[in-house]
Each structure stands twice: as C-alpha cells, then as structure tokens.
Amino acid sequence: MCGIVGYIGHRKAYPIIIKGLTRLEYRGYDSAGLALYDNHQIEISKTKGKVSDLEAKAAHLATSTSHLGMGHTRWATHGVPNDLNSHPHVSNSGNLVLIHNGIIENYDAIKTELVKRGYTFQSDTDTEVLVNLIEEVKKKENVKLGKAVQLALNEVVGAYAIVVFDLQKPDEVVVAKLGSPLAIGIGDQEFFIASDASPFIEYTTDALYLEDHEMAILKLGRPVKLRKIKDDAPATPNILELQLSLDQIEKGGYDHFMLKEIYEQPKAIQDTYRGRLRPEEGLVKMAGIDAHLERFLKAKRIVIVACGTSWHAGLVAEYIFEDLARIPVEVEYASEFRYRNPIIGPEDIVIAISQSGETADTLAAIKLAKEKGAFVFGVCNVAGSSIARATDAGAYTHAGPEIGVASTKAFTTQITVLSLMALKLAKEKGVLSTIDFHTYLNALAQIPAQVALALQADASIKEIAQVYKDAPNCLYLGRGFNFPVALEGALKLKEISYIHAEGYPAAEMKHGPIALIDDQMPVVVIATKRGHYEKVVSNIQEIKSRSGKIIAIVSKGDVTVRDLADHVIEVPETLDWLSPLVTTLPLQLLSYHMAVLRNCNVDQPRNLAKSVTVE
Ligand code: F6R
Numbered sequence: 001m002c003g004i005v006g007y008i009g010h011r012k013a014y015p016i017i018i019k020g021l022t023r024l025e026y027r028g029y030d031s032a033g034l035a036l037y038d039n040h041q042i043e044i045s046k047t048k049g050k051v052s053d054l055e056a057k058a059a060h061l062a063t064s065t066s067h068l069g070m071g072h073t074r075w076a077t078h079g080v081p082n083d084l085n086s087h088p089h090v091s092n093s094g095n096l097v098l099i100h101n102g103i104i105e106n107y108d109a110i111k112t113e114l115v116k117r118g119y120t121f122q123s124d125t126d127t128e129v130l131v132n133l134i135e136e137v138k139k140k141e142n143v144k145l146g147k148a149v150q151l152a153l154n155e156v157v158g159a160y161a162i163v164v165f166d167l168q169k170p171d172e173v174v175v176a177k178l179g180s181p182l183a184i185g186i187g188d189q190e191f192f193i194a195s196d197a198s199p200f201i202e203y204t205t206d207a208l209y210l211e212d213h214e215m216a217i218l219k220l221g222r223p224v225k226l227r228k229i230k231d232d233a234p235a236t237p238n239i240l241e242l243q244l245s246l247d248q249i250e251k252g253g254y255d256h257f258m259l260k261e262i263y264e265q266p267k268a269i270q271d272t273y274r275g276r277l278r279p280e281e282g283l284v285k286m287a288g289i290d291a292h293l294e295r296f297l298k299a300k301r302i303v304i305v306a307c308g309t310s311w312h313a314g315l316v317a318e319y320i321f322e323d324l325a326r327i328p329v330e331v332e333y334a335s336e337f338r339y340r341n342p343i344i345g346p347e348d349i350v351i352a353i354s355q356s357g358e359t360a361d362t363l364a365a366i367k368l369a370k371e372k373g374a375f376v377f378g379v380c381n382v383a384g385s386s387i388a389r390a391t392d393a394g395a396y397t398h399a400g401p402e403i404g405v406a407s408t409k410a411f412t413t414q415i416t417v418l419s420l421m422a423l424k425l426a427k428e429k430g431v432l433s434t435i436d437f438h439t440y441l442n443a444l445a446q447i448p449a450q451v452a453l454a455l456q457a458d459a460s461i462k463e464i465a466q467v468y469k470d471a472p473n474c475l476y477l478g479r480g481f482n483f484p485v486a487l488e489g490a491l492k493l494k495e496i497s498y499i500h501a502e503g504y505p506a507a508e509m510k511h512g513p514i515a516l517i518d519d520q521m522p523v524v525v526i527a528t529k530r531g532h533y534e535k536v537v538s539n540i541q542e543i544k545s546r547s548g549k550i551i552a553i554v555s556k557g558d559v560t561v562r563d564l565a566d567h568v569i570e571v572p573e574t575l576d577w578l579s580p581l582v583t584t585l586p587l588q589l590l591s592y593h594m595a596v597l598r599n600c601n602v603d604q605p606r607n608l609a610k611s612v613t614v615e
Contacts, residue, residue, distance in 0.1 A: 001028045001609035001613050002027055002087075002100070002180075003026075003072070003101070003194075004070070004072050004100075004101050004182075004193070004194065004195050005021055005195075006163040006191075006192070006193035006194070007067075007070075007190070007191070007192055008165075008171075008173045008191050009187060010189055013066045013068055014034075014036060014058075014061055015062075016069075016203075017034050017036075018051065018071070020071065021034070021071045021072070023249060024073055024194065024198065024199060025050065025604060026257075026405055026610035027610055027611060028609045029051070029073055029074075030048070030081035031047060031073075031076070031082065032049070032051045032054040032071070032072065032073045032086065033045060033054065033071065033074075034046075034058060034069060034088070035071075035090075036069040037067075037069065037167065038065070044088060044090065044097075045061060046084075046086035046087070047086060048086065050073075054071075068165065070088055072088060072099040072101075074087060075609040077126075078107070078127075080124075084122055084123045084124075085123045087100060087125075089125065089128040089131045090131065091131045091134070092135065093135060095135070095168055096164060096167075098127060098134070099162065099164075100160055100161070101160070101161045101180040101182075102161060102613065103158045104126035104127070104129060104130055104158040107126035107129040107130070107158075110133050126158070130156065130160070131164065135148075136152075137151045137152045145165075145166045145174050146172075146227070149162075149164060149176055150176075150215060150232050153215070153229050158178075159179030159180050160177070160178055161177045161180035161182035161195065161210075171220045172220075173191065173217075174215065174218070175193050175215060175218065177212060177214055177215070178212050179212060179386075180195070181196060181358050181386065181611075182194075182195065182209070183196055183197050183208070184207065184210065185206065186224065189220060190203075191218040191224075197244055198244070201244050201249065202246055205241050206241065207240055208237050208239050208240070209238075210226075211389075214228060214229065214235055248400050255596075256404060256592070256603050257403040258404030258408060259592060259602075260404075261402055261404050262408045262455070262589060263455060264399075265408070265412050265451050268398070268399040268400060269447055269581070271398040272398045272416045273420075273448075274398065277420060277441065279445050284420050286420060292375065292392070296428075297428060299347065299348065299375075300328070300348060301329070301347070301349075302327055302348070302351055303329075303332060303342075303348055303349070303351070303369070304317060304329060304330070304331045304332065304350075305333075305351070305365040306354060306359075307333060307334050307335065307354075307362055308407070308491065308612075309355070309410065309411050309488060310355060311334075311353070312411065312485075312488040315331050315484035316418070316485070317331075317418035319484075320422045320577050321418070321422045323577055324423060324425075324426040324431075325422050325431060325432075332365070337365045338361060344369055344372045345372055345373050346374065346375070348374045348375075349377060350366070350369040351376075351418075352376060352380075352387055353414055354385075354387045356380075356385060356610065357380040357381065357385020357386055357387035357388050358386050358612075358613050359613070360612060361615050362387060363390060366378075366387065366391060367390070370390075370392075375392050377391060377395075378390070378391030379394065379396075379414055379417050379418065380397070381396065381398075381410050395417050395420075395421065397416065397417050398413065399413040403603070404603045405495075405603060405605055405608050405609065406496050406591070408492075412580075412581055412585075415580055419577070420444070423437070423440055443574055444578065447574065447581050450581075450582050451581060451585060457571070457586055458589055461593060462589075464551055464590065464593075465590055468594065471499060471521075472520075473499065473516065473522075474500070474502075474524065475490075475503075475504065475517070476489040476493075476502065476504070476523075476526075476587070477503075477504055477509060477523060477524070477525045477536075478506060478583075479506045479526075479531065479535060481531065482579060485584050486505075487503035489503060489524055489526075489584075489587030489590070490502055492587060492588055492591035493590070495605050495608060496591055496592070496595040497594040498600065498606070506525065507535065509539060514543075517543055517546040518546065518548070519548070519549070520549075521549065522548075522549045522551060524553070524590070525551070526552075526553045527554050527561050528571065528573070529554075529558065529573055530573070530575070530576040531579065537560055540552065540564050544564055550566050551565065551567045551590070552569070553571060553583050553586050554571070556573060557570075569586040571583055
C-alpha cells in the first residue's frame, strides 16, 4: 500500500509534499518520511507514526526553499514501523534517494549479492535493497540514472511504484510502475508525482497515469520521456484531463471522511444512476453491457471476484442476479480464487468489484480469469485504475473519491450498479414481466430519497451506540438479501471500533452462535418487512428468550418487532431485493458512532490501509 509524493519544479517542495502525504494517508499511516534536495545536499526526516508526527519532526525543514523532494507514508510490509524502516531510503554512496510502494519479492537474494559486494544496510526493508541495486547497476554499467533504473528493475520480481533522484543530477526525477499506482501531474515547468492525483489537483489537471512496466524520466524543461522497462523502448504518454475537484477530497465540515461519505450516499447513488436509470423511457442503459449483450445473455454462469466490503456487495449481487435475471452466480474471495485452479472458461463472465481498482488479489484474479478465456467485467469506483484498465468492459460506480478507510458509499453504489445490471439483463433475457420491470425501475428511482430518510435516524443511532460502546462482542443477523448486509455491518464495526463482531444468516444462529447469547450480547437484526420477515421475527424471539439485547432494523411503522426489541431503527420500506440499499445505512452509522465514542481513529483504523496493493 503506502502513499508516495514527489515534486520537481519552481515551487517550494516541502508544503506540496506534506499536504500531499496528508491526502494520501488513507493508503498507510504507520510511518512517514520525506527528502528534500537543498544546496547540493539531501535533507531527510523520517519517523514512526503519522504525517502529523513527521510534520512536527521536520519542522526545521518547513522554511526550506528546495524545489525537489519526495515523501512517503507507509503501511509496513518488510520491517516493523520505525524511523529506520521509514522511507525515503538512500544508497550507500549517499547519492540516490528512493521511495517505494509495493514489495520486492526477491529482495533477499539481491541483498545477499550486494552484501558480497560490500554494501551495508541500515533497515530491514526491500526498498533499501532496491536503491542500492540501482546504484550498483549505475556504477557497474556506467550509465545514467534512467538506464540504471531500467536495468535494475529487470532484475526485480514483485510490485512497485518508485520515485528516485540522484543528488548529482538535481534537475531530473525517475519514476517507474509495476502493480502499484503512479500518477504524474504535468504543470508548466514542473512535475508532480503521487499515488493518486489528490496531492496535485489544485496545481494542474493534466495527468498521466503510468501503465504497468512503464517508467518515466521527468527532466525540467523537457516533455515527459516515457519508456518500457523491459526493453527500454519509447512509449507514448497519454495525458488526461482530471475530473477531480478539491472539495471532493476535503471533509467539508464533517468530523470525519467516513461520516461525510455516509451522508453523501443519496447523491452518490443518484450519480451512479445518471444516464443509466431511465424510468420515463422504460429502460436501463449501460454501455458496457450493451456492447457485449450477446455474451451476457449466453453466459452459463457469472463468477464474482472481490475482497472485503466489495465481496459483500458481490454476495448481495448473487442474490439479486439469481432472483431477477436467473443467471447462476458464484462469489469468490479474489485471494482464494487466484490460487485454487478454478474451473472457468469462455462461457463464464467474471465480474470484478473494487472501489480502488488497485486491490492486488482482485487484479490477480482478473488476470487468471482472462488467461482461462473468461470475459471480465469490472465494477470500479476509481476511473482509470488498474482494474478498470485490466477488464474487458465495465461500469463505474460514480461515488466520488472515498477517503475514509472503512468503505461506505462505495458499497451502496456497487450494489446500485449491480442492481441495474441484473435488472437490465432480466429484461433482455425476457425473464421479467413488463409490469415488474416498470415497478422495479420506479422503486430504484426512489432509493436516493429513501437513503436520505434512513439517515434521519442518525441521532437515535448515536444514543444506541452510547449504550453499547463498551460491549466486547456483537452479533449481526440478516436473511436473504440482508444476510450480506449483516456481514458488512459486522465488518464495519470490527474494523473501526475494534469490537469483535460476527455476521450470520439469522437461521444459522441455532447451529452454534446462539451459545454466545446472554444479557451482555448486543445482537443487531435486520428485520425489514417483505422477504423473510416472519422467520426473522422468530429468530428475534429466540434471542429474547436468552436475554440477548436486540437492536432491530425495521421498516417504517413496524409494531411487531418494536414490542420485542430493545431498540428499533426505522428505515423506509422498499422492495426486498433493494432493501440492502437502505438497511446498510444504520449499520454504517452505528459502527461510526461506536468508534467515535470509543475514541478510535475512524478514518485511519489501526493496521488497515485503504487500497490493498499487496497480496
Ligand atoms: C472495508 C474495506 C475493505 C475493502 C477491500 C477491497 O471497509 O474497505 O474491506 O472493501 O480492501 O477494496 P477494493 O474495493 O478497493 O478492492
């Protein structure tokens, strides 16, 4: 994971780096560091902890007039988070400075060789090995930095986005990418480098996203020189105009990004509908499906691959696709799928779901599915991301940037896209009556307003959170379309509040988890009308008989569950298959308030990072 920022140009580098690192902190936050070229010297400051700790430690550099620098916020892979293991790393000669996002898998073998040649190492990182390998190649082959980087990277196995400069050539920065993202912002006589475009959005909207196996030499006064790492062949830069705006990446008055993103859901879903959901015309338009309709209609099976919250959205989609479009669906953890020799072929469609579009396991699963001849469709939030580019076709969730580490609006917009897809395919396959199709279109159209109504329970959810904030455990139960929502609710709680939580299909409780229930155990039950309401009410009775504390998510106006539960949270009533889009909201808010009341860092939970670019 990790976030990287670099700058070369006419502005002062320090504020660009610090601000950029703060924006990229969602990618990793266990240590941070920066390097500035100043007056023929390199100033380095590194520390365990967050970017704010770095800012305090590097305060003496704040006035630096340096116009060349780089910074890094780390999510540790090799070596514990401490000052020494933090990036940037410097080569033995003191000339080369490098930051790295990714993993060099064969670093141990390279290190052994370098040690034999007299190199010494201060840290336990693979990155320090890489910077010294580049130095060794540069010396041995007597080549310039760009060529040395290219040759060295051909010896490396693993993933990387790197930024490197040479103290002896301070008008040039070399960057390269394989597997980890790297964007270059192109200004007037200046270049910005970052893991995503957020660090430079206020300076330029011209950006270039490096492809895998590409490197670039950024020299002041020259256009970007793009090369293929394998054979050093020139490549043509594809410079895009960014659509990102500054307010999308700021908190906008909310205490946390997570809360802002929870509240953005009505708009995010509406944005995801835009141009696609057309109830007045009686159609769902999705270019990515229209272009490959035959394939979708002939598909024997859909296999969904994803991780974490995106996997939960995939599970919701399994229920929806099978119910509406009558296409068999399997949902796989990408990390399992990629290593288990799955039976998959040209008659299958693989749907890869990913907010970031950079998740390493999901990318590897896509690669495997393609090798086996499957058609791969991506559902991503980040335009131009690696997964968006690796898939054969796709549909974006237009949720806008999601910065809080706990995924919220990405989940509901993923379900939105997948619902539109299922509905469209059901119609095209002729397995849905016209009347049902129109009813469903209209129900979808109401969802943004219903999500906004669901948010009105926020204050009462906060009161419930106050009651249970010290609970050591929590159970989440749901059935049918809401079983994956129970899993998602439990994941949200554990990742940001560190309370142990489990999600189960409500009926499975009798097969084990019911043993956990006593008067100390809060049980969140999704018990909305329609679907399996009566069955869930029976499950609630079973919990109540064992003195469990029941927090029930119910449809507006419900009276039956109100009499049984300790707390009820009302959500507007919608169709059963669309209910995850409203039942998810109270669970997000509950976990948010529990975490805040427990003084947890909601936007940067411990040990986590927003995009998991290592396997
Ligand atoms: C949980 C969460 C993670 C991600 C997972 C996949 O709140 O954010 O579980 O869902 O790491 O990430 P993407 O969707 O970017 O592939």
